[in-house]
Amino acid sequence: MNKLDEERWDIKITPKNNLFDLKLKDVWHYRDLLVLLVRRDFVAFYKQTVLGPIWFFVQPLVTILLYNFVFANIAKISTGTIPAPVFYLAGTIIWNYFSDCLTKTSTVFKDNAAMLGKVYFPRLIMPLSIVLSNLIRFGVQFILFLLMMVIFSVKGFPIHPNLYLLLFPVLIVLIAALGLGLGMMISAVTTKYRDLSFVIGFGVPLLMYTTTVIYPLSTAEAKYPQYSWLIKYNPITVVIETFRKGFLGEGSFDWSLLAIACSATLIVLIIGTIIFNRVEKNFVDTV
Amino acid sequence: MSSVIKVEDLSKAYQLGNFGTGTISRDLERFWARMRGKEDPFLRIGELNDRTQKGESDIVWSLKDINFEVEQGDAVGIIGRNGAGKSTLLKILSRVTSPTSGSIKVKGRVASLLEVGTGFHPELSGRENIFLNGAILGMRKAETKRKFDEIVDFAGVERYIDTPVKRYSSGMYVRLAFAVAAHLESEILIVDEVLAVGDAEFQKKCLGKMGDVSKGEGRTVLFVSHNMGSIRQLCNRGILLGNGEIVFTGGTEATIKTYMSNATIDKAAIVAGGTLTDSIKITGVAVNNIPLDVAIMPRDEIEIAVKYKCLKYLPAFRMSFSVLKDGVTVFTVQDLEECEPMEPGVYQSKIKIKKYFLRPAFYTLSVGGHNTNHTNYSIGNVEWFFAADVSSFEVLEDWSINFDFNNAGLVNILNSHGERKKIG
Numbered sequence: 001m002n003k004l005d006e007e008r009w010d011i012k013i014t015p016k017n018n019l020f021d022l023k024l025k026d027v028w029h030y031r032d033l034l035v036l037l038v039r040r041d042f043v044a045f046y047k048q049t050v051l052g053p054i055w056f057f058v059q060p061l062v063t064i065l066l067y068n069f070v071f072a073n074i075a076k077i078s079t080g081t082i083p084a085p086v087f088y089l090a091g092t093i094i095w096n097y098f099s100d101c102l103t104k105t106s107t108v109f110k111d112n113a114a115m116l117g118k119v120y121f122p123r124l125i126m127p128l129s130i131v132l133s134n135l136i137r138f139g140v141q142f143i144l145f146l147l148m149m150v151i152f153s154v155k156g157f158p159i160h161p162n163l164y165l166l167l168f169p170v171l172i173v174l175i176a177a178l179g180l181g182l183g184m185m186i187s188a189v190t191t192k193y194r195d196l197s198f199v200i201g202f203g204v205p206l207l208m209y210t211t212t213v214i215y216p217l218s219t220a221e222a223k224y225p226q227y228s229w230l231i232k233y234n235p236i237t238v239v240i241e242t243f244r245k246g247f248l249g250e251g252s253f254d255w256s257l258l259a260i261a262c263s264a265t266l267i268v269l270i271i272g273t274i275i276f277n278r279v280e281k282n283f284v285d286t287v
Numbered sequence: 288m289s290s291v292i293k294v295e296d297l298s299k300a301y302q303l304g305n306f307g308t309g310t311i312s313r314d315l316e317r318f319w320a321r322m323r324g325k326e327d328p329f330l331r332i333g334e335l336n337d338r339t340q341k342g343e344s345d346i347v348w349s350l351k352d353i354n355f356e357v358e359q360g361d362a363v364g365i366i367g368r369n370g371a372g373k374s375t376l377l378k379i380l381s382r383v384t385s386p387t388s389g390s391i392k393v394k395g396r397v398a399s400l401l402e403v404g405t406g407f408h409p410e411l412s413g414r415e416n417i418f419l420n421g422a423i424l425g426m427r428k429a430e431t432k433r434k435f436d437e438i439v440d441f442a443g444v445e446r447y448i449d450t451p452v453k454r455y456s457s458g459m460y461v462r463l464a465f466a467v468a469a470h471l472e473s474e475i476l477i478v479d480e481v482l483a484v485g486d487a488e489f490q491k492k493c494l495g496k497m498g499d500v501s502k503g504e505g506r507t508v509l510f511v512s513h514n515m516g517s518i519r520q521l522c523n524r525g526i527l528l529g530n531g532e533i534v535f536t537g538g539t540e541a542t543i544k545t546y547m548s549n550a551t552i553d554k555a556a557i558v559a560g561g562t563l564t565d566s567i568k569i570t571g572v573a574v575n576n577i578p579l580d581v582a583i584m585p586r587d588e589i590e591i592a593v594k595y596k597c598l599k600y601l602p603a604f605r606m607s608f609s610v611l612k613d614g615v616t617v618f619t620v621q622d623l624e625e626c627e628p629m630e631p632g633v634y635q636s637k638i639k640i641k642k643y644f645l646r647p648a649f650y651t652l653s654v655g656g657h658n659t660n661h662t663n664y665s666i667g668n669v670e671w672f673f674a675a676d677v678s679s680f681e682v683l684e685d686w687s688i689n690f691d692f693n694n695a696g697l698v699n700i701l702n703s704h705g706e707r708k709k710i711g
């Protein structure tokens with residue numbers, strides 16, 4: 001009788017979550033919300049602007065223009081045989097996707113406290129919507145990248161897309177998962193101690209220099225042989241290098257490095273999810 | 288009938304004061320205690336949540352060992368003073384936060400309305416926001432689409448449906464937001480005091496809608512309000528919370544009655560607000576010389592007296608008395624015609640209400656006062672204090688047929704009538 005009694009309840013509200021219970025069934029039920037949130041982010045972004053979605057292009061274009069000026073012309077950092085703007089753009093759009101996912105996810109509870117404090121829906125929807133709406137941004141910037149590739153190869157620069165570009169979907173998943181996982185880990189702390197969000201604010205842009213956004217891995221290895229492993233094993237470096245290898249034909253690629261990056265990302269994602277699951281239940285009281 | 292909500296030994300602790308500094312060490316201590324399998328050292332000190340008393344610890348139990356069941360189709364009104372734990376209970380029920388201990392079991396879908404318009408984006412149009420808000424509340428897109436016309440019609444914003452909601456008047460905004468929530472298909476509806484916004488006509492419409500939900504469609508409603516009128520109109524059961532514990536459960540009338548009389552039992556609990564709180568201390572309130580829960584026959588004159596201490600010289604002061612029924616102010620009168628100077632001392636202010644004036648009902652009393660600087664009159668120059676629910680009384684049903692012709696209205700105007708003459 002007791003068992004029967006237990007089974008007839010649909011929802012049980014208890015103090016503790018099962019750490020590995022992601023409530024994916026709930027998330028699936030709320031999939032429309034996910035789509036609408038992504039749409040909201042996208043539409044609200046260019047409401048009341050004249051240029052509209054063109055703004056998505058402006059930021060990376062200005063960035064690579066500056067990089068071109070500072071790093072290629074003043075500092076004279078070689079970008080190999082690849083023309084500097086395409087080289088920088090490849091790194092920049094991937095780095096931007098990662099850093100947007102990371103910074104937005106890391107303050108997801110703080111930023112959405114008003115909404116999350118008033119209504120229940122699977123909390124995982126929120127970071128997922130961040131990852132997806134940034135993916136759309138990335139998609140737009142990726143088109144810009146393809147356009148530039150075409151322009152420069154028509155001009156006669158040596159750009160050789162090859163079979164490695166089939167790894168592209170894997171790279172995207174890697175970047176998204178890494179940003180999401182790290183962001184969720186940090187989100188747990190930023191709800192209670194705001195200090196960390198300041199660290200994220202200035203730290204993440206600096207972290208860019210530990211990846212190969214503005215220089216090729218080979219240059220780093222030649223100049224700092226004993227520290228270059230830091231850059232080499234950075235999963236984001238692996239992604240950027242593989243991306244360049246596939247689309248531009250130049251870059252260091254190694255299957256074992258990719259495998260390491262994948263496992264590191266998986267571990268980060270699992271830990272991040274567990275932490276997120278722990279925090280989501282009570283963050284309203286501390287945020 | 289089977290129960291659809293079962294609350295067992297539910298407790299929720301909050302930490303008072305500032306957390307920020309000192310919490311890391313505390314978190315570590317807590318973690319260490321848990322590692323050794325011991326009880327959380329900061330949760331052990333159980334204190335009742337009485338906000339008028341200064342506590343020993345900075346952990347406070349907002350809810351303590353709550354047990355109740357709600358049956359299908361019930362409309363339950365949850366009442367209690369500010370800080371009694373009503374909102375915390377609703378928050379846990381709607382899964383916004385989790386309990387510290389105990390559990391709740393729920394059968395069916397829960398839609399909670401702790402606030403209207405959660406997730407509304409000002410830049411998006413009314414149409415887009417209906418879909419977004421519906422999805423936040425757990426509606427599938429197809430469901431929202433099916434109800435779309437009904438929602439727009441209920442909110443009465445058809446003309447503005449493609450305008451960004453930031454251009455809406457606040458009333459339109461609230462109407463649209465409530466309309467979405469009211470059309471949710473859920474077995475259980477949880478409503479916090481959201482109806483306080485919006486005009487009277489819309490409030491009535493909302494209450495009607497919620498009444499349909501519980502009576503017509505057999506859905507369960509949990510409703511928190513300070514407005515005893517809406518509680519009485521809507522609910523068939525009541526739960527009275529006080530300091531995080533259940534004080535009373537039962538029929539709506541009985542619960543309201545308990546609340547009304549309980550509200551003044553603890554004289555220390557007269558909580559006043561305002562800039563004069565430190566200068567005027569109320570020491571006693573009496574209705575016909577009895578401090579609380581006075582029953583009065585309609586034929587009796589009602590005398591309300593407030594005793595208070597004045598601690599500093601006030602150049603222009605008078606006391607206001609407000610008599611309220613179901614949260615609606617029936618009237619407000621002052622003890623003096625004009626503000627007058629008051630020296631420090633002990634005072635008593637009195638008002639009288641004529642016999643047969645108030646109709647049979649429960650009434651609560653609020654008192655306040657202001658010290659006006661006439662030479663420079665602006666809001667910033669008015670010192671004031673206000674204390675709600677300081678006493679209550681009931682006018683009994685002994686209404687003579689001579690004075691009660693159609694049994695309607697708040698008050699009876701004696702010896703007043705109009706005129707009639709033939710003009711054509």
